[in-house]
Amino acid sequence: GAGVSQSPSNKVTEKGKDVELRCDPISGHTALYWYRQSLGQGLEFLIYFQGNSAPDKSGLPSDRFSAERTGGSVSTLTIQRTQQEDSAVYLCASSLYSRGSYNSPLHFGNGTRLTVT
Amino acid sequence: QKEVEQDPGPLSVPEGAIVSLNCTYSNSAFQYFMWYRQYSRKGPELLMYTYSSGNKEDGRFTAQVDKSSKYISLFIRDSQPSDSATYLCAMYLGSGNTPLVFGKGTRLSVIA
Numbered sequence: 001g002a003g004v005s006q007s008p009s010n011k012v013t014e015k016g017k018d019v020e021l022r023c024d025p026i027s028g029h030t031a032l033y034w035y036r037q038s039l040g041q042g043l044e045f046l047i048y049f050q051g052n053s054a055p056d057k058s059g060l061p062s063d064r065f066s067a068e069r070t071g072g073s074v075s076t077l078t079i080q081r082t083q084q085e086d087s088a089v090y091l092c093a094s095s096l097y098s099r100g101s102y103n104s105p106l107h108f109g110n111g112t113r114l115t116v117t
Numbered sequence: 118q119k120e121v122e123q124d125p126g127p128l129s130v131p132e133g134a135i136v137s138l139n140c141t142y143s144n145s146a147f148q149y150f151m152w153y154r155q156y157s158r159k160g161p162e163l164l165m166y167t168y169s170s171g172n173k174e175d176g177r178f179t180a181q182v183d184k185s186s187k188y189i190s191l192f193i194r195d196s197q198p199s200d201s202a203t204y205l206c207a208m209y210l211g212s213g214n215t216p217l218v219f220g221k222g223t224r225l226s227v228i229a
Contacts, residue, residue, distance in 0.1 A: 004160070033216075040125070042221035043161075043205065050214075059216070091160055099209070099217060105151055106207075106217060108160030 002026065004109035006092050012115045013082055021077045021112045023092030031095040032075050033106060034067055038088040046090075049075065050098045082116045089113050120144055123206055123220030132229050136193040140206035140220045143187065147218075149209040150182050152191045154202045155222065161205055165191065196227045 005024040013019050025032050034046040045059040049069040060066070064082075069075040079086055089111040097104035123140045130136055138152075149168055153161035165180040167173045167189075173180045181190040189208075193200055206220040 040221070043219040045216040048216065056214070056216075093160075099214065103166070105163045105166050106161075107163065108153075110158070110160045113158075 004092055004094055004107055006090075006109035006112050008112055009110065010113045010115075012117060015084060015116055016081055018078065018080045019082055019114065021079075021090050021092075021114070023075045023077070023109060025073065025075070025092070025094030026107055029094035029096050029107070030072070031098050031104070032069055033093040033095075033099070034075070034077050035091045035093065035108075036088045037091055037111070043091070046077070048099060079114075082114075084116045087114055087116045120218050121206065121208065121220045124223055125221055127224040127226060129226045129228060130196055132196060132198060132227055134196050134227070136196050136200070136225060136227075138191040138193075138204050138206075138223050138225070140189050141187055142189075142208060142218075144210070145184070145187060146210050147187075147208040150180070150189050151207040151217075152178075152180055153205045153207060153219075155205060156202045164204075198227045198229045201226045 007022045030051050032049045036044045047067045048056040064080045067077045091108050091111045093106040093108045095104045095106050121142045152165040154164045155161040167180050167182050170182045170184045177194045179192040203222040203224045205222040207217050209217055
């Protein structure tokens, strides 16, 4: 079946511009996650959506970062006024049940590689 | 001390070798343990998922959890060049609405 789909796969932008990254989770998955992966830094949690609950935004690094999930499905991560330190791979994942649930591992997309020049 | 420690490698082994990848963790409340494999320019894919202490085997892969030592391992038997990837451990607390915590990953190269 279809996995998690992310677009674009690569994005090059100039410092100060806004960018939008899109994630289409696996159909029927209730939970959606955004992570950031920088070289040598591992996976950094950004934000978590579960059903109609308020999202957990505790991982967002600054107020330039925001995300929404429309209709419980597609999600968009927006970075305003991009900085060079925002350059990273942004990974989206979904899971069938809420995080921490038994037997509900994360399924990842292939990420968007963002380069801020 | 970080919550999850994982040697970043790189680890280079000859084809056919047995590979041992390890993570240690500090929070004894972690209950669910996972291993993900990540190929270059791809997202992580789930390899193994374990709950309790002990071993779980799937083909050439064995995941081992030792909660008393707060130590988890992934063994790869008869390693193949196609196993060359970065391996990330990850773990959840047993309760509560908290994020999955990842190790930084170990980069493995299997040389033909």
